[in-house]
Amino acid sequence: MQSIAPKSGSQIPDPLQRSASRQAAVKILSLATIIVVAMFATPPAAADWPHDKPIKFIIPFGPGGFDTYVRTLAPVLEETLGAVVVPENVPGAGGRIGANRVYRAKPDGYTIGIWNMPGMSMPAVVGEKVRYDLNKLSWIAQVSFDNYALAVKADSPIKSFDQLCNLGRPATFAAQGGFTETASIAAVITMAELGCPYKLITGYQSSGQATLAVMRGDVDARINPLGSLLPYVNSGDVRLLLTFERHASVPGVPSIVELGHEEFVNFGLRRVVAGPPEMPDDIREKLSNAFLHAMQTERVQAWSLKSNNPFSPLGTAETAAQMDSVMRFYDSYGELLRKEFKGR
Structure with a gap:
């Protein structure tokens, strides 16, 4: 039988070379898959946050002191973060409706709220059921303590x-x-x-x-x-x-x-900013720094003096420690309070 020789300049494919090429292609595809999955699974880093999405700032009450503080800080936060900050009043049930909205939100930094402390801890202290756990919140900053x-x-x-x-x-x-x-x-x-x-x-x-x-x-x-x-x-x-x-x-x-x-x-009224549980530390820190900066600006300080609304700034770590102390203090009177409010 006559053998057919390869044409001049052509090469016979090497089986080992084909196998190596396939392995390299598989590795590239696998790496691409990992990158795509990571893009969707990993919380955004502070360097990439915020994007062009507005930050909702939930106020769990109607017009009043909490509302005034938030709307005073919001424009300065916008300048600092480079993002639109939208105050949103969500009143009802003594602040619980707004609190639930924040607690159930995605922990991506685009939903935060101002909390009345220790007011929001009182229902649980006296034995009422609530749908949020203050111990799991991502504390961002203390705004004021009166x-x-x-x-x-x-x-x-x-x-x-x-x-x-x-x-x-x-x-x-x-x-x-x-x-x-x-x-x-x-x-x-x-x-x-x-x-x-x-x-x-x-x-x-x-x-x-x-x-x-x-x-x-x-x-x-x-x-x-x-x-x-x-x-x-x-x-x-x-x-x-x-x-x-x-x-x-x-x-x-x-x-x-x-x-x-x-x-x-x-005993006093604390206005504290917090986000949903499991907010990434870097985003929480960036938000905290933005609040601390905003509260020290000349514009906000002038409003504070004119309106007699003082600030008591604390960063994220200090706020978390303070909230733990406050909740333990009121919990220590739980038996007294449950007895007082039983049946009322």
């Missing part, structure tokens, strides 16, 4: 906390909303721990209405953030009996520490 103060009507015959405790009847406190309002919790713990008879009068729909009840003499007293009470003090409508500060800042008004109860300096 110590509480206790006020009475300006011309009230009650001149001291000791007199408030010894009226011969329960001292009445105006409570905004329900029994688990943070200020109401402070009143319950303070009065119960000091052995003072008291009664909460609930149903006031706003802090202003509750303070008005004090001004009219409908109730004996009201606990509220010091910054919220000072305008009424300056107008001569209410008078402070004490502040829940470590060092008294109002002349002639004692602090709770002077009464021998340093632990009660924990």
Whole structure:
């Protein structure tokens, strides 16, 4: 049989060479697959975040103090992050609807919220079921901390906390909303721990209405953030009996520490920013730095001084530690509070 020789210049394919080529192709395809999967599976790094997607900033309340803080910070955050920041009011159920929205969001940095602490921890402390776990949140920054103060009507015959405790009847406190309002919790713990008879009068729909009840003499007293009470003090409508500060800042008004109860300096309103659980550390840190920068800008500081809305900036690690301390403090009074609010 005649053999056919290869044409001049042609090569006979080497089986080993073909096998090596196939292996190289498989490796390239596998590497490409890994890269594509990683693009979809790996959370975005801070260097690549944010893109052209807006950041939703959830406010779990209607217009008011929380709303004002967020809308003041949002434009400065936009400049710092290079992304649109959209404040969104999601009120209802004492802030729980908005809290649930943040908690269930993707932890990609595009949904964050401002939290009322310790207010958002109170339902769980008194035994109510909630759909979020504060211990799993990605804490970003503390915006403000306003110590509480206790006020009475300006011309009230009650001149001291000791007199408030010894009226011969329960001292009445105006409570905004329900029994688990943070200020109401402070009143319950303070009065119960000091052995003072008291009664909460609930149903006031706003802090202003509750303070008005004090001004009219409908109730004996009201606990509220010091910054919220000072305008009424300056107008001569209410008078402070004490502040829940470590060092008294109002002349002639004692602090709770002077009464021998340093632990009660924990009573106050904290406005804290957090995102969903498992937010990547680098994105959380970038957000935290943006908030810290925004709170120090001349524009925001000018607003703070003019409006008497102070800032108490803390970064992500400090905020997480502070929230852990706050929650442990209130949990320690869980039995007392559950007993107080049982059946109400």
